[in-house]
Amino acid sequence: MKGWSLAWRWLKRDLAGGELTVMAIALVVAIAAMSSVGFLTDRVKQVLQSQADQLLAADLVINSSQAIPDEFIREADRRGLRRGATTIFPSMAQTESRAQMITAKAVSDSYPLRGQVKLRQGAVEIPASHIPRPGTAWADQRLYDTLGLQAGATLQLGERKLVLAGVLAREPDGAMDLYNFVPRLMFNEADLPATQLIRPGSRIRYRLLLAGAPAEIAAMRDWLKPRLKLGQRLESVQEARPEIKASLDRAERFLRLSALISVFLAAAAIALAARRYVERHLDAVALLRTLGQTQRDIVALFLRQYALLALVSISIGVAAGWLAQFALAHLLAGFFDSALPPAGPLPALAGAGVGITLLFGFCLPPLLRLRGISPLRVIRRDATPPGNAPLATLLGVATLAGLISWQAGETTLALLALGGLAGTVGLAALAAWCLVWITPRLPLPASVGWRFGLANVARRRGLSVAQIVALSLGLMAMMLLTVVRNDLLAAWNSSLPADAPNRFIINIQPEQRAALAAGFQADGLPAHSFAPMIRARLTAIAGKPLDPSKYRDEQAKRLAEREFNLSWGESLRSDNRMVAGTALRDDQPGWSVEEGLAKSLGIKLGDQLSFDIAGTGYTAPVRNLRKVGWDSFRVNFFVVGSSSLLRDQPASYVTSFYLPENRAQFATGLSRQFPNLTVVDVSVILAEVRSVLDRVLAAVEVVFVFSLAAGVAVLYAATLATHDERKQEVAILRTLGASRRMIGQAVSAELLLVGGLAGLLAAAAALAMGALAATQLFSLPATISWWLLPGGLVMGALAARFAAAPLLNRVLRTPPLRALR
Numbered sequence: 001m002k003g004w005s006l007a008w009r010w011l012k013r014d015l016a017g018g019e020l021t022v023m024a025i026a027l028v029v030a031i032a033a034m035s036s037v038g039f040l041t042d043r044v045k046q047v048l049q050s051q052a053d054q055l056l057a058a059d060l061v062i063n064s065s066q067a068i069p070d071e072f073i074r075e076a077d078r079r080g081l082r083r084g085a086t087t088i089f090p091s092m093a094q095t096e097s098r099a100q101m102i103t104a105k106a107v108s109d110s111y112p113l114r115g116q117v118k119l120r121q122g123a124v125e126i127p128a129s130h131i132p133r134p135g136t137a138w139a140d141q142r143l144y145d146t147l148g149l150q151a152g153a154t155l156q157l158g159e160r161k162l163v164l165a166g167v168l169a170r171e172p173d174g175a176m177d178l179y180n181f182v183p184r185l186m187f188n189e190a191d192l193p194a195t196q197l198i199r200p201g202s203r204i205r206y207r208l209l210l211a212g213a214p215a216e217i218a219a220m221r222d223w224l225k226p227r228l229k230l231g232q233r234l235e236s237v238q239e240a241r242p243e244i245k246a247s248l249d250r251a252e253r254f255l256r257l258s259a260l261i262s263v264f265l266a267a268a269a270i271a272l273a274a275r276r277y278v279e280r281h282l283d284a285v286a287l288l289r290t291l292g293q294t295q296r297d298i299v300a301l302f303l304r305q306y307a308l309l310a311l312v313s314i315s316i317g318v319a320a321g322w323l324a325q326f327a328l329a330h331l332l333a334g335f336f337d338s339a340l341p342p343a344g345p346l347p348a349l350a351g352a353g354v355g356i357t358l359l360f361g362f363c364l365p366p367l368l369r370l371r372g373i374s375p376l377r378v379i380r381r382d383a384t385p386p387g388n389a390p391l392a393t394l395l396g397v398a399t400l401a402g403l404i405s406w407q408a409g410e411t412t413l414a415l416l417a418l419g420g421l422a423g424t425v426g427l428a429a430l431a432a433w434c435l436v437w438i439t440p441r442l443p444l445p446a447s448v449g450w451r452f453g454l455a456n457v458a459r460r461r462g463l464s465v466a467q468i469v470a471l472s473l474g475l476m477a478m479m480l481l482t483v484v485r486n487d488l489l490a491a492w493n494s495s496l497p498a499d500a501p502n503r504f505i506i507n508i509q510p511e512q513r514a515a516l517a518a519g520f521q522a523d524g525l526p527a528h529s530f531a532p533m534i535r536a537r538l539t540a541i542a543g544k545p546l547d548p549s550k551y552r553d554e555q556a557k558r559l560a561e562r563e564f565n566l567s568w569g570e571s572l573r574s575d576n577r578m579v580a581g582t583a584l585r586d587d588q589p590g591w592s593v594e595e596g597l598a599k600s601l602g603i604k605l606g607d608q609l610s611f612d613i614a615g616t617g618y619t620a621p622v623r624n625l626r627k628v629g630w631d632s633f634r635v636n637f638f639v640v641g642s643s644s645l646l647r648d649q650p651a652s653y654v655t656s657f658y659l660p661e662n663r664a665q666f667a668t669g670l671s672r673q674f675p676n677l678t679v680v681d682v683s684v685i686l687a688e689v690r691s692v693l694d695r696v697l698a699a700v701e702v703v704f705v706f707s708l709a710a711g712v713a714v715l716y717a718a719t720l721a722t723h724d725e726r727k728q729e730v731a732i733l734r735t736l737g738a739s740r741r742m743i744g745q746a747v748s749a750e751l752l753l754v755g756g757l758a759g760l761l762a763a764a765a766a767l768a769m770g771a772l773a774a775t776q777l778f779s780l781p782a783t784i785s786w787w788l789l790p791g792g793l794v795m796g797a798l799a800a801r802f803a804a805a806p807l808l809n810r811v812l813r814t815p816p817l818r819a820l821r
Contacts, residue, residue: 007304011312020305023273023363024313030266031317031355032324038347039325046341056235057112057172058084058209059217062224065231068208072224079220081212084110085189086173089204091197093143093185094156100146102139104157104197105171106189107131113211115172117186125169134190136165143183145665146672155185158195162187207235233558261480264421266354267399268473271362272466278366285373302367310359314352321351361399420480420769421473428472428761432465435757467800468758475762475796479788480769501633501656503667504680506533508653512674519673520657523666530653531635534566534646539617540610541603556600565654566611567637568646575632581605581624584642590623592640598625609639613649620645751800759796763788 014020062072068085076083087106092099109131111117117128119138132138137155144167149155153164168186198204210220224234285298293301325343401418439455508516513530520528538546538560548560570584584590591609603609603622610619620641628636635656659666667679734743767784 003300004304004308007301007308010301011305011308014305020277020309023270023277024309026266026269026273027309027313027355027359028317028320030269030358031314031351032320034266034354035318035321035347035351036324038350039321039343042343042347043325043341046343056209057086057114058211059114059214060210060221061173061235062208062210063233063235064206064208065204066206068206071227072208075223076208076210076220079212079216081210081216081220082110082113083211084108084113084209086111086207086209087189087192087198087204088207089197091157091195093139093147093183095147095149095153098147100143100183102143103184104195105184105186106192107186108189111209112172113209116170117168117172118170120167120169128166132165132186132188134188135163137162137185137187138166138168139164139186140168140184142667143185146183157185157187158197160191160194160196162191230561261478264473264476265478266358267362268470270358272470274363274366275466277363282373289373298373299367306359306363306367310356313359314355317355318348318351322348357399357402420476420765420772423768424472424476424761424765425469427765428469428758429465431757431761432468435468435753436464439753464754467754468761471755471758471796471800472761472765475759475792475799476765476769479762479766479792479795501658503659504635504654504656505670505677506652506654506680507677508655508674510651510653512677513653516655516670516674516677519670523663525657525659525663525666528655528657530655531567531569531637532646532651533637533654534613534649534651535563536566536611536613536618537563538601538609539612540608540619541601542607551601553600559597559600564611564639565637566613566639566641566646568641568643570643572626573634573636575629575634575636577627577629578624579627581622584623584640586643588623588642589620589645590642591620591645592624592626593622594628594636594638595625596628597638598622611639618645748801752797755800756793756797758800759792759794760789762796763792766792 011020015024062068073083085108089104091102091104093102093104094100111131117131117138118125119128120126120141128138137157139149139155143149144164147155149164151164151166155162155164162185168184171184171186192198210217212220221234228234281302288298505516508530516530517528520526540546546560548557551557551560570586572578572583579595581592584592593603593609597603605622605625607622608619609622610617612618618641623642626640628638630636633656635654670677670679734740767786767788771784
């Protein structure tokens with residue numbers, strides 16, 4: 001206890017006297033920033049997932065071609081999960097004079113478990129308070145228009161007559177259903193037996209909807225997986241819709257990148273503060289050695305002090321982060337359909353872990369230098385051991401690499417962050433040494449103050465290099481956030497323009513393309529291209545017959561069982577990017593495969609793929625792998641063949657187009673003019689993707705504020721690195737008669753030169769990392785804002801000068817005699 005008591009007294013003294021103030025502030029800001037980002041990310045991810053789950057109308061869905069086994073229902077009840085059910089099938093709805101193919105959906109009383117069913121009343125959508133009563137049904141506007149119906153009309157469904165009691169505007173899981181492209185009818189499951197439509201061979205999908213606590217849902221999922229049989233599968237929003245999955249993945253990467261930037265800033269601030277702290281304790285340690293303290297005792301004393309500092313800083317930092325999240329929740333409340341859920345404890349633990357790791361990872365190497373302090377330093381300043389820069393660098397790099405890998409969660413993001421950090425440090429160090437070398441050779445300015453300031457850059461070589469590197473890291477992180485916030489998010493927004501396709505037309509026959517294009521032109525809609533489409537089943541990979549049962553992953557098994565829509569053509573679509581291989585050629589049979597499908601099914605470049613098309617086998621090698629922008633909502637395919645391989649096959653065609661809401665009758669007219677066509681409405685999915693984008697924009701804006709706060713701490717710590725030496729220097733100059741104005745000019749010249757170079761380097765690094773992040777991480781076009789280069793130079797110069805203003809004023813106000821003593 002005696003050692004801890006002494007450490008506590010030293011800690012209070014150093015905090016009061018300014019010895020540990022900078023390190024404490026830097027650590028608190030870092031922990032507060034990390035925990036705040038963690039709390040925010042956790043809450044945003046929860047609400048994004050919750051609202052994404054509304055597309056399922058549940059937390060977990062079992063989709064089956066046969067009636068749901070009683071065993072599954074009993075297990076769900078035993079675990080206390082809420083459950084509901086839907087039965088979905090295609091059928092014919094009839095009036096006295098007309099008939100229409102529809103998607104019929106029978107729902108239980110508890111439907112939906114997540115989200116809301118909405119009915120249309122005039123131009124307004126209102127939430128439904130209950131499902132259709134027995135004997136009634138709700139139909140969407142397409143069915144009303146197609147059959148010329150009014151509210152209260154009677155519709156025949158099988159052997160059951162149903163009264164239309166409402167206009168169905170939106171179902172939570174409507175976008176997820178296989179048959180969502182035809183008019184829809186929702187009715188009470190109590191009326192299902194009376195329809196007499198459930199017979200052997202019917203194309204029916206039974207869906208058991210489950211909702212409950214996340215832990216219980218996860219346990220139920222684990223229990224179900226080994227018990228699923230052929231024709232049964234688990235659904236999640238990510239697995240069901242590649243467009244939604246792409247947007248959620250991109251949103252998560254944006255938030256993780258923002259959190260990694262805070263790690264950069266925290267590391268730079270702690271490293272600078274630790275170096276200054278140890279430098280200021282060399283004399284105190286030498287005095288302790290003369291009083292009989294051993295090296296072990298001294299290191300133990302400082303380790304206890306660090307532990308107490310960590311405890312205090314973590315408590316304050318986590319508390320500040322926890323309080324800040326309530327303000328964040330208030331700011332973000334308007335961007336979500338529901339309140340942000342409470343954050344879990346993991347972000348607090350993660351923030352504490354980051355703080356401890358940064359503190360000891362960057363403070364331990366300078367601390368070990370104290371072990372070699374000789375008592376002779378009390379009378380001889382040269383009796384000081386050299387610094388252990390290689391050890392400090394190695395341990396710091398290892399610490400930061402571990403933290404980045406932990407926060408990144410994926411290899412690509414971790415490599416981008418580590419590569420960007422290493423490149424920035426290397427470039428900044430090289431440029432700093434060049435500046436130190438060239439400064440004495442520059443023409444001398446007329447002003448004595450500016451001449452002295454420029455000379456200081458070369459005279460303090462090590463400190464100048466350290467300042468430039470630290471300032472470059474801090475400014476690069478903040479500028480990268482600017483690039484992310486502006487350029488990358490703008491690129492994402494532009495990838496989903498206001499006129500993004502919200503309708504698909506499938507089953508277009510070759511002879512109908514000209515008439516369909518003329519119909520678009522007659523209605524003032526832009527002409528669209530038609531992509532050929534052939535139904536096929538994958539039968540072999542690399543010469544081995546495909547066996548779906550050998551895949552452990554549920555999604556891979558489902559992909560192996562499904563039929564594929566193949567297309568052909570050599571040119572890549574605008575939202576596709578080749579990631580491996582060579583382009584398809586007309587004179588060379590081959591396949592182009594989407595990289596996600598290839599990864600799930602174990603398909604490699606050069607593998608022979610065999611497809612069965614109407615009983616005929618087609619085998620060719622995989623020529624390339626593609627990354628597909630599913631959230632572009634354009635026509636895309638998992639597998640594309642070369643023209644020579646497939647163009648002689650009979651095919652239907654598909655196209656996508658944007659239809660304004662006030663032109664909905666155009667789609668109805670198409671169905672009447674071309675009865676064989678199927679018009680698929682994906683506006684619900686498109687709206688959800690736009691909603692994800694809006695929420696990510698808001699989240700990154702808030703994260704940007706916290707990273708700015710951490711960046712200020714880095715700038716302050718960087719300017720503080722030379723504070724002690726500058727104070728002595730100013731005292732000597734003032735003793736020799738230098739005016740405050742001349743000293744201010746000297747310091748300003750030095751800081752403007754160092755800060756300007758750091759800002760320019762930071763801007764270049766931020767632009768390079770932003771371009772790499774756009775193309776490699778977010779699959780977006782790289783946009784380079786060249787204005788950031790001159791802007792970075794000015795920003796760096798001003799940031800370095802104004803960050804040092806409080807310290808400079810304090811130094812100038814300190815009497816020379818006190819400084820010299």
